[in-house]
Amino acid sequence: MKPSKWIYLFLLPGLLLYGVFFVYPSLSALFYSFTDWDGLSPDFNLIGFENYTRMITDDTVFQTSLVNNLKFMAVVVVLQTGFSLLFALLLLKNTRTNRFFRSLFFFPTVLSSISVAFIGAFLYDPTLGLLNNLFDRVGLGFLSQNWIGDPKIAIYSVALMQVWAHTGQMLVLFLAGLNSIPREMFEAAAVEGASRWQTFRYVTWPLLAPATTIVIAYTTIQSFKAFDLIYAMTRGGPNYATEILSTFLYHSAFQNYEFGYASAGSVLFMLVIALVTFLQFRALRSRKVTY
């Protein structure tokens, strides 16, 4: 059947918004990445690939940001996926207690990143903060750390706040995935005498592949976009220890007024996310099964 012309009318607002807010800015960024535009002056020069070559070969802050971002992503993806899956398994049954805990774990998701950052700053402050004071009070003072002030651990401390804030969101996706697995599969496994671990390993985990793929891809992209949390907590410091690609781009564009350079960074940023997501999809596709 030939689609009605009306279909184009209904598509138009969406296409228009997509074009204005995504396609046009993306193409503009690509164009400006080949210029030395400062973001304010009407004039700029075309400088070819100079922004790209300088960023890749000669900008240690960009390289540090990329490494920090990969560390941040690794911690967030592993812990957020692990905890959300664990909690989903524990809270699968629809009891009153479980509903309470589901809401409790979901609660941080509704907070803005800035609020999460303030909570983080309050928790992590080395002298007045809750965490170190708590450790001191219960005789575990040796565990006290300079959580966001020590360059060696600052990126992990910030990553933990990201995990805390978004585990509940992923928990919902895993619960949906678990509920979509046919009960007969578990009944068949029980009849076959499978242990709990075997049931998880050979039934639950493979059939959760679609949910896991979404959770990991979403968490990865979220990790690269964690600008607001990091900026509000550490501003990329101390000494670039928590600078990630998005804060690097922000500093290039709005602190140094190098919009051309920042545009080149954003194009590389997009390529990095695309590459990581592509690799993840390839890795996860291999474990997708159908029974």
Add this chain to the structure above:
Amino acid sequence: MNRFVHKTTLSALAASLLLTVGCSSSSETTADGKVKINFLHWRGEDSDVFKELIAKFEAENQTIDVEMSVMPSEQYQSTAQTKLADGQSGDVFTSFPGAQFETIAKANLFADLTNESFVTNYEPNLIKAGQKDGKQFALPLQLVYNQPVYNVELFNKYNLTPPTDWEGFLKVCETLKANGITPIAFPGADVGPGQFMNSMLMNNAPNEDVFTKLEAGDAKLTDAWWTKTLSQFKELNDKGYIQKDSLGTKQDAAVAYFAQGKAAMLATGSYAMASAKKQNAELKLGLLAPITVSAADKKWDGIHTTTFMLAVNSKSQHQTEAKKFIDFLSRKDNAEVYANKTSQHVTVKGVNYTSPELKDTISWTQKNTRFQPRFLIQSGDVQKAVTSSIQDVLSGTAPEEAAAKAQKLVEQKLKK
């Protein structure tokens, strides 16, 4: 039918475009014929005083309405320029000296104020930060001292006086530490490095053009003036004169720690005195600056910044009204209200200070202070490299190594 589809499509397109571009102008002529101007600045803590002054201005100028927009200072430094560019916001705006002033000047967003009569209301020596190429583009209203604030009663209790050389400074710190008081509260996670570096550096690099030379490639952070400064930071940190884990401490926490009497000095600036007093009204405060050389080699007593620079947006449609508002703020009576209600020194001539904090520190206007060196660094990247090297040292890196890393960053930026 086709015509109907086309018409509907066009209407939808128009509606979508309206949705997309439907933002209202904040600088406009209102329905009752008044001109509305927008005043854009970063001092949220001064909003109440400005509301009072704006009400007075509007009563005196019945045809002008002033709308105030306030952004946090960090955000202001990064996004104000873009807001100013279309002329819809910030008919009157404020600028930081240094990098932001240079960027706005480069974008030709300053209206020239050189020949305005209100320029003569200001102390000529204190408005230089708003000048470029022989023109007065902005008028700094505030005079801030970017050096440690100290708890006068704690100093008196241990018979201490503001030291006059480095040995004396270390002795003061040692005495305080021996009595269980943290000598210096240092907000190393945010403003601390950028503030404390100024007074730590001022006598190690007494020439005021040191950062201009750095950005021209004629001086290096690996030179003695900076490695010595970093070594002195390290010494303060290693001896426990700065609170533990200072790189995790933000300004609010450092002010609270100082206000509670747990630290004797707060390494920020005079602008923090009002916040500390708000938390502890009993505090008696003074200003001091670490002299990092011998008394004989000392050139500078402290650091000042003339900031909160009032300017008119060259893209504004209402420049006459905007200048009237600056004229109003530049009057002695209004500057006096602003100064005393916000506990800030101002650059306007003849102001009478009644606030206790301002009276306590008025003597600094007679001292040999130097314009804040950090604001003379024009590149944001170079500023960050410099302040990050302090954080690097405080996290355990050797001063020479930290200086070399920072110099490498500076050289990368200079190539751009």
